[in-house]
Amino acid sequence: MNALPDEELATRVWRGMRGLVVDRHERRKEVCEALGMSFVRVKALRLVAAGPLTLRRLAEQLTTDPPYTTVVVADLERRGLVERAPHPGDRRAKIVSITPEGVRAAELAERILGTPPAALLALDPADLDALDRVITRLLAT
Amino acid sequence: MNALPDEELATRVWRGMRGLVVDRHERRKEVCEALGMSFVRVKALRLVAAGPLTLRRLAEQLTTDPPYTTVVVADLERRGLVERAPHPGDRRAKIVSITPEGVRAAELAERILGTPPAALLALDPADLDALDRVITRLLAT
DNA sequence: TTCATTAGTTGCACTATTACAACGGTACGC
DNA sequence: GCGTACCGTTGTAATAGTGCAACTAATGAA
Numbered sequence: 622m623n624a625l626p627d628e629e630l631a632t633r634v635w636r637g638m639r640g641l642v643v644d645r646h647e648r649r650k651e652v653c654e655a656l657g658m659s660f661v662r663v664k665a666l667r668l669v670a671a672g673p674l675t676l677r678r679l680a681e682q683l684t685t686d687p688p689y690t691t692v693v694v695a696d697l698e699r700r701g702l703v704e705r706a707p708h709p710g711d712r713r714a715k716i717v718s719i720t721p722e723g724v725r726a727a728e729l730a731e732r733i734l735g736t737p738p739a740a741l742l743a744l745d746p747a748d749l750d751a752l753d754r755v756i757t758r759l760l761a762t
Numbered sequence: 763m764n765a766l767p768d769e770e771l772a773t774r775v776w777r778g779m780r781g782l783v784v785d786r787h788e789r790r791k792e793v794c795e796a797l798g799m800s801f802v803r804v805k806a807l808r809l810v811a812a813g814p815l816t817l818r819r820l821a822e823q824l825t826t827d828p829p830y831t832t833v834v835v836a837d838l839e840r841r842g843l844v845e846r847a848p849h850p851g852d853r854r855a856k857i858v859s860i861t862p863e864g865v866r867a868a869e870l871a872e873r874i875l876g877t878p879p880a881a882l883l884a885l886d887p888a889d890l891d892a893l894d895r896v897i898t899r900l901l902a903t
Numbered sequence: 904t905t906c907a908t909t910a911g912t913t914g915c916a917c918t919a920t921t922a923c924a925a926c927g928g929t930a931c932g933c
Numbered sequence: 934g935c936g937t938a939c940c941g942t943t944g945t946a947a948t949a950g951t952g953c954a955a956c957t958a959a960t961g962a963a
Binding site for chain 1: 779783884
């Protein structure tokens with residue numbers, strides 16, 4: 622309950638990061654337009670691109686239910702970006718994996734989403750380095 | 763075209779920040795559930811809470827078209843969270859402003875969205891300080 | 904005044920999202 | 934083998950988001 626200075630500072634930092642990423646440099650629409658699909662599909666595509674996974678696991682990562690995940694995957698499959706294969710060890714399950722064309726689409730998405738804003742590029746090298754060090758540490762958690 | 767080390771570093775930092783904010787600690791669902799409304803409405807509410815603005819301007823900030831903005835504002839008004847008043851200088855325009863109840867709802871949203879993740883709270887004070895310094899600089903741009 | 908422009912609104916159409924029920928096929932403990 | 938639990942799918946339905954056309958009211962320039 623006691624708002625220690627550190628907690629306040631962390632809050633300020635968090636809101637700042639959120640402001641930069643979400644409020645100022647949201648690229649959802651851009652990437653959706655570029656790939657010609659809704660954002661859930663982009664998200665699913667990127668998850669599959671990161672490595673094959675079962676449909677249920679994909680549903681969890683998308684925080685949607687299995688039925689809708691089926692719809693999304695079916696759509697991506699129709700586009701030739703992913704494919705479904707039976708799970709070797711469990712014939713109930715299916716493995717969703719990326720196709721070569723899917724890799725290209727996912728790379729495009731990454732390129733759009735991953736391009737740093739001008740302010741970051743213009744940052745003092747020392748600051749950028751400090752940022753990199755701390756962010757890396759945070760991600761390691 | 764030439765990928766300077768700094769540009770690569772900026773890209774890595776940006777992707778890291780995005781990963782933290784968007785991929786790991788997305789709070790959209792949480793805040794939508796808490797306020798009982800869709801995310802566009804939350805976004806609109808927060809924008810109005812930041813200061814009264816014309817409906818057109820709100821539409822721009824939401825990156826939606828005026829018709830849908832009307833729908834969203836009408837819904838927020840029905841909930842008693844915002845109100846529409848004629849623009850003093852331009853009788854075509856309307857000013858959307860927050861109500862006391864809207865302020866409370868917006869504060870709840872801010873509290874949910876603005877709560878830093880555990881990893882950030884657990885960060886070394888020196889790192890947190892460095893982060894704060896650079897983020898602040900970035901936001902000043 | 905006239906006319907093009909702008910702000911907001913209403914209505915319509917279409918797609919996307921989300922949840923829920925139910926089903927067939929499979930796995931696994933008993 | 935049996936029953937239970939699980940995986941993916943289909944179907945249904947409700948809500949949300951998006952774009953477009955058309956309309957009213959008001960502005961402002963020629």
